[in-house]
Amino acid sequence: MTAETRTFEVDGAAIALDDPALYGNRELSWLDFNDRVLWEAKDPRNPLLERLRFLSISASNLDEFVSKRMGWLRLSLKSDANHRTVDGLTIAEQNLVVRERVHAMQRDIDATWREAIEPMLRERGFRVVPFEGLDQSSKDALRGYFMEAVYPVLTPLVVDPSHPFPFISGSSLSLLLTVRADEERRHLARVKVPPNRSRFIEAGEGTFVRLEDLIAAHLDLLFPGVEVDESCVIRVLRSSEVGTPGEDAADLLELMEDTLARRRMADAVGLELQGALPEPRLGMLLEELQLHPDDVYTSDVMLGLADLAQLASLPIPDESFPPFIPAVPSQFLPNEDDEHHVFHAIRSEDLLLHHPYESFDQTIVRLIQTAAEDPHVLAIKHTTYRTSPDSPTLGALIDAAGRGKQVAVLVELAARFDEANNIEWARRLEDAGVHVAYGNPNQKIHAKISLIVREESLGIVTYSHIATGNYNSRTARIYTDFGLLTADRQIGQDLMAVFNHLTGLSKQPDVKALLVAPMTLRSGLEERVRREIAHASAGRPARVVFKMNALEDARFTELLYEASSAGVQVDLIVRGICRIRPGIPGLSDRVRVRSVIGRFLEHSRVFAFENGGAPEVYIGSADIMKRNLDERTEVLTPIQSPALQARILRTMDRFLEDRRQAWSLHDTSWSRDQAVEDIGVHAELLALAPFA
Secondary structure, three states: OOOOEEEEEEEOOEOOOOHHHOOOOOHHHHHHHHHHHHHHHOOOOOOHHHHHHHHHHHHHHHHHHHHHHHHHHHHHHHHOOEEOOOOOOEEHHHHHHHHHHHHHHHHHHHHHHHHHHHHHHHHHHOOOOHHHOOOOOHHHHHHHHHHHHHHHHOOOOEEEOOOOOOOOOOOOEEEEEEEEEOOEEEEEEEOOOOOOOOEEEEEOOOEEEEHHHHHOHHHHHHHHOOOEEEEEEEEEEEEOOOOOOOOOOOHHHHHHHHHHHHHHOOOOOEEEEEOOHHHHHHHHHHHHHOHHHHHHEOOOOOOOOOHHHHHHHHHOOOOEEEOOOEEHHHHHHHOOOOOOOHHHHHHHHHEEEEEOOOOOOOOHHHOOOOOHHHOOOEEEEEEEEEOOOOOOEEEEEHHHHHHHEEOOOOOOOOOOOOHHHHHHHHHHHHHOOOOOEEOOOOEEEEEEEEEEEEEEOEEEEEEEEEEEOOOOOOOHHHEEEEEEEOOHHHHHHHOOOOOOOOOOOOOOOOOOEEEEEEEOOHHHHHHHHHHHHHHOOOOOOOOOEEEEOOOHHHHHHHHHHHHOOOOOOEEEEEEEOOOOOOOOOOOOOEEEEEEOOOOOEEEEOEEEEEEHHOOOEEOOOOOEEEOOOOOOHEEEEEOOOHHHHHHHHHHHHHHHHOOOOOOEEEEOEEEEEEOOOOOOOHHHHHHHHHOO
């Protein structure tokens, strides 16, 4: 909050902008988002296999939330349990309410599978059954599969004085057993369910058996001559918050490898059970994991429902979204007369790309591949935050280095859960002669930027790509993102200054067109919101339209309250976390918040300002979160073409007007229009592509 608290008069009462009641809790707001994802699994308007996929996504999201945010709460409890966040809750209070909400969501996910999705699959001829429910011929066939493909990778572990309690890795499934060699000796045993085997094994046409059930049915082969008295499936969730890596590491690569090693051994934050586990065994397990009984969730269906994604490709006609082929803008279509025509197209006018409606591979990947092969290209500079193991973009940059071009790649090693992949790519790039630099451990490089330097008849020309999404061909098929391609000289100079700042020891880069965090992005956005307040105060039209993944920063939320109270129309399209409370008379009655959930994951960030009839529109990598504004390297670029500005604003209005996919926030509650006849914004944009 600001040092000087501002108050507003509403219905004769003064409201202070630092009142905790004005701010939603970050953790609970994120869980609201996952409720909206789960609703897609319940929504009968969606095809069955898409409902199954959404169920899997909501389960995966919840696992990640427990690992990240419950892990963060646990760490915070140790340091200051009574610390209050901006919404007024202490860390201890949040830990209790969030754990209760997580368990409620787990029950909801289980119920959606048990009561909705699984019965519908059965109606269509597909079922998941216990091993004992199979006929003998199917059992015999699966026994052969077990012996050939599963048995060799299993390791039964018994706990006794000579065998200590085994480490249970995070998110993996295990069978926890009580085995008896004779009447006097009973031991705890564990069999890890191998994660490199399919979770659902086909046992005949349309019939599947879970891998853990197959293993449980063949315990006699793992423990010959031993009785198995009790069996339970367990799953441990571990924190991804492991603190700061050891400072004695030789370099950042070593630091991140240390982080990965410690994450594997991180504290447990939750225990999931399926089946009966006697109290003495449960007590022993909780003691070993240092968990409380309230940290335990018992499922009556199965654990790890994220694995249901495996069934989302079942051959059920008309039960998936219609397939589509991403459009290719005309500027990127092959031209036999000029193989480098894409550079001429960008030089003649700025190009705006909207993925996945427009192909990422046939635009950005092709551009970088063309640059790698073009003898006139002298240098390529590039950032990578999250990318695929088979990244064609990084492959092209390796090719460019092999052709003698100057190639610099900034690899963010600390991209959560992508560290191992990025470490591997960093080594491959270095081995190929690419200049590789890393983000500061305390300031991640989250910007999505690429710069191509080309020598042409009129001199050196820079071609810039600034985007809202990662250079990842896989996620570009399901994440919605904008990207700007421009030969604008000032933007090119600004990008060069940003790259030099990141690879060298230069201080704050001197940028004129771009907004760059942590230096100028927060102040630049705040200045523009205050300009809208001035327009509203002068009686001129005033509006901001922001689209982002999260509105978490308290200071910026306070500014949006101030803007609304001054007469500015504040339109927010927020995918996930949202702290603001719209609809408070006199304070936020000009705030409109929508959240669009559907076929694609909304990932683009847009910041548009009415500016008295001279609109300004920015796109880039930053959300309105403290970490993005103050603690990361982020880049926003202006969209200078009036035609491209208008295109983005039309798209934003489609999100705001959508009656099929969009949710509306009223104070602290989300609601959704259930109009059946309307076409959702994703289907509408698919029909419009290409947009050029």
